[in-house]
Amino acid sequence: MIDTIVVGSGYGGSVVAARLAGTCEVLLLERGRDWPLPELPRSLGELMRSYLLRRRRPLGLWEFRFGRGTGTVFVSALGGASLVNYGITARPDPHIFDTWPVSWGEMQRYYDRALGVLSPSSAPVGEELLDKKFLDRIEPGRRVDLENTIDWKDCTYCGHCVPGCREGAKLNLTRTYLALAREKGLRVRTETEVVGIEPLPVEGYRLQVRSTANPGRVETLECRRLVLSAGTFGTMDLLHRMRAKLPLSSSFGQRVSMNGDALAFLYNTSHSISGEHGAPLTTSVRLRFRDHEEKLRSLLVMSGRIPRSMAYGSAFLLSCFSGLLGQTRGPVGVESRSRRLYRRIRDLWSVGAGGALSHSFMYKLDAQDSAAGVVRFTSSGRGVVDWPGYARDPILRTAVSRLNRWADRVGGTVVLLPGLHRAMKGFSVHTLGGCRMGSSPSEGVVDPECRVFRPDGGVYDGFYIVDSTVCPSSLGVPPSLTISAVAERAAEAMLG
Numbered sequence: 001m002i003d004t005i006v007v008g009s010g011y012g013g014s015v016v017a018a019r020l021a022g023t024c025e026v027l028l029l030e031r032g033r034d035w036p037l038p039e040l041p042r043s044l045g046e047l048m049r050s051y052l053l054r055r056r057r058p059l060g061l062w063e064f065r066f067g068r069g070t071g072t073v074f075v076s077a078l079g080g081a082s083l084v085n086y087g088i089t090a091r092p093d094p095h096i097f098d099t100w101p102v103s104w105g106e107m108q109r110y111y112d113r114a115l116g117v118l119s120p121s122s123a124p125v126g127e128e129l130l131d132k133k134f135l136d137r138i139e140p141g142r143r144v145d146l147e148n149t150i151d152w153k154d155c156t157y158c159g160h161c162v163p164g165c166r167e168g169a170k171l172n173l174t175r176t177y178l179a180l181a182r183e184k185g186l187r188v189r190t191e192t193e194v195v196g197i198e199p200l201p202v203e204g205y206r207l208q209v210r211s212t213a214n215p216g217r218v219e220t221l222e223c224r225r226l227v228l229s230a231g232t233f234g235t236m237d238l239l240h241r242m243r244a245k246l247p248l249s250s251s252f253g254q255r256v257s258m259n260g261d262a263l264a265f266l267y268n269t270s271h272s273i274s275g276e277h278g279a280p281l282t283t284s285v286r287l288r289f290r291d292h293e294e295k296l297r298s299l300l301v302m303s304g305r306i307p308r309s310m311a312y313g314s315a316f317l318l319s320c321f322s323g324l325l326g327q328t329r330g331p332v333g334v335e336s337r338s339r340r341l342y343r344r345i346r347d348l349w350s351v352g353a354g355g356a357l358s359h360s361f362m363y364k365l366d367a368q369d370s371a372a373g374v375v376r377f378t379s380s381g382r383g384v385v386d387w388p389g390y391a392r393d394p395i396l397r398t399a400v401s402r403l404n405r406w407a408d409r410v411g412g413t414v415v416l417l418p419g420l421h422r423a424m425k426g427f428s429v430h431t432l433g434g435c436r437m438g439s440s441p442s443e444g445v446v447d448p449e450c451r452v453f454r455p456d457g458g459v460y461d462g463f464y465i466v467d468s469t470v471c472p473s474s475l476g477v478p479p480s481l482t483i484s485a486v487a488e489r490a491a492e493a494m495l496g
């Protein structure tokens with residue numbers, strides 16, 4: 001019997017594996033593959049060819065799932081979504097923890113610990129970036145530059161952090177927590193999917209695992225301690241399948257947040273904004289407002305970047321369709337219509353400093369939403385998040401009215417994306433919750449140490465969930481640092 005099995009190698013799983021390795025025997029199982037950097041997708045065609053299809057391409061990199069009013073993207077790979085993200089690390093505002101069973105103050109040392117390993121830093125491309133000047137003008141005093149897990153000396157500013165850095169500049173988890181865990185003796189099995197879990201009569205758990213590429217090859221493994229870190233849908237699909245053998249609290253699948261994730265463009269303004277197409281997301285403004293219940297809510301508006309190789313396609317599409325997709329606003333007389341039209345037409349044949357795209361702000365939002373999503377399982381046992389009212393959540397309405405205010409000042413067309421598909425109205429890469437942490441089973445699926453509750457109020461011996469699903473609320477900032485800090489805390493409790 002193995003001491004500890006960790007399922008999934010995203011932030012939660014990698015942190016726990018790194019902290020437990022060397023203290024006991026730890027095996028990490030990951031359904032995805034260990035992606036060599038040169039194979040990470042770059043063009044739109046490569047991105048399509050790396051899409052995961054359960055039968056035809058089970059070792060694909062990424063997947064969509066659509067529920068009512070929401071869409072989510074998630075990743076299968078060694079290192080989880082750290083392989084394809086922007087590596088933005090940020091601490092949430094203190095009031096976020098008002099609904100947590102752990103206080104903001106208590107969490108700070110775990111944030112510090114996680115930052116010590118993730119090692120983010122701010123981009124050395126300093127004040128010369130024009131979007132910084134734009135933000136200082138439009139939201140004076142509110143700009144906060146971001147920190148990313150990027151080794152800037154190797155960064156070519158191509159903007160391909162998403163969907164994956166081929167230059168080796170990204171400090172993804174295989175280079176931070178997983179490297180640390182391997183140094184301490186962690187065993188890793190990639191391309192190995194856990195498909196079933198059951199408790200053993202006296203102590204421990206039995207797992208059915210199979211090769212991701214050859215699903216016919218099933219074997220069983222037994223462990224004393226089981227840490228489920230398979231990310232939003234990996235964790236929830238497995239828990240749903242084993243509910244008869246391991247009943248859970250009634251909070252399971254409830255109060256899911258999209259982390260206020262949204263994307264919009266303020267297209268063709270009268271300001272030169274994004275001359276450096278392709279640089280990663282490096283700056284933001286942090287806003288706060290009171291909702292109808294007088295509760296404080298946080299919004300982070302990041303200045304988005306289009307990867308260099310996709311700049312022309314995006315410029316072309318926006319030039320042709322921004323009029324159809326968006327609403328043009330702005331002060332009359334600041335700039336002639338013909339000047340704006342000229343910039344749009346220029347973008348039809350080449351992207352450059354004088355074109356419309358370089359006068360546009362990509363409004364990437366992370367915000368404190370109401371976490372009102374509910375997981376529904378389809379007949380094939382796959383979870384999807386239903387939240388038909390997500391696009392009308394107070395935080396998104398506030399974000400849109402703020403964007404309209406910006407447009408009224410600097411002109412431009414407000415294009416809310418992706419509005420092309422009904423199900424994609426609220427599209428997130430940061431889905432959180434579903435197995436939220438709480439102080440009792442009526443409040444959560446796991447306790448503050450991430451031990452899984454039994455419905456009677458006790459906890460299962462040696463059974464933990466440690467990933468994005470345990471976050472009890474929306475964070476209003478990108479979540480990887482908080483997931484890592486929560487995992488640091490859980491690992492400390494496991495080590496006693």
Ligand SMILES: Cc1cc2nc3c(=O)[nH]c(=O)nc-3n(C[C@H](O)[C@H](O)[C@H](O)COP(=O)(O)OP(=O)(O)OC[C@H]3O[C@@H](n4cnc5c(N)ncnc54)[C@H](O)[C@@H]3O)c2cc1C
Nearest residue numbers: 008010011012031076080081085088194231234468478480
């Ligand atoms: C495009 C994109 C950009 C993002 N940008 C940022 C950013 O800049 N900053 C930030 O903080 N966050 C960002 N995020 C979000 C962040 O990366 C995720 O919130 C985070 O990775 C979730 O961590 P996790 O521990 O829940 O596991 P995940 O990273 O979701 O990993 C779970 C792993 O478990 C594996 N797994 C699933 N099921 C099984 C199974 N049955 N058996 C074995 N293995 C299994 C999966 O293959 C996967 O590798 C981004 C996400 C995306 C997709």
